[in-house]
Amino acid sequence: MMQASITIxxxxxxxxxxxxxxxxxxxxxxxxxxxxxxYVGLCSGEVSLHLIAATQTPRLPGHGAVSIFVDDVDALHADLVKRGVRVLKAPKDYDYGLRDFDVADLDGNMIFFGMESQKASWCRSADLLVRS
Incomplete structure (x- = not known):
């Protein structure tokens, strides 16, 4: 049985x-x-994220993406704006049941921060929300 995953x-x-x-x-x-x-391992709450230098892998920088579920999208958005993070898309409610916003890291890897915005059918598996 799978237990967790880490985005690199x-x-x-x-x-x-x-x-x-x-x-x-x-x-x-x-x-x-x-x-x-x-190579670096990072964590925030239950989220793990690793970084690898482009010199150590054939993979190209800027082609990754990760979705991170948070308790309060709007509070996080406000905090990240204060810290000078370049937000690509402001928080918005979507018909798929999430309120989310997007940022990119220095290389263009996408990071989507979201939370449930309405009653939706979700299942929780390995502490990740997955649309059922």
Missing amino acids: FTVKDIAASLAYFRDKLGFDVAFEYGNPTF
Whole structure:
């Protein structure tokens, strides 16, 4: 049985990306690997996200995406705007039952923050919301 998943973003500048996720998006640094560092583990609540330097993988930076479910989309949006995060789309309610907004990291990887906006049919599996 699967238990969890971790999204890995390929980034051009591991130090700049680590600072962005820590200082702008509020992630904690769980670990740094390599000398010099080329792989980083980040966490915020139940969310884990890893970064790998583009020099260490054939994957190209800026082609990743992750959806993160939060308790209060509007409060998070306000906090991220104060921190100087470039928000691509303001919070909005959608007919699929979510209120969400979008940001991009320094390399263009997409991060979608959302919460339920109306009564919807959801199932919770491994602490992730999945449309049923």
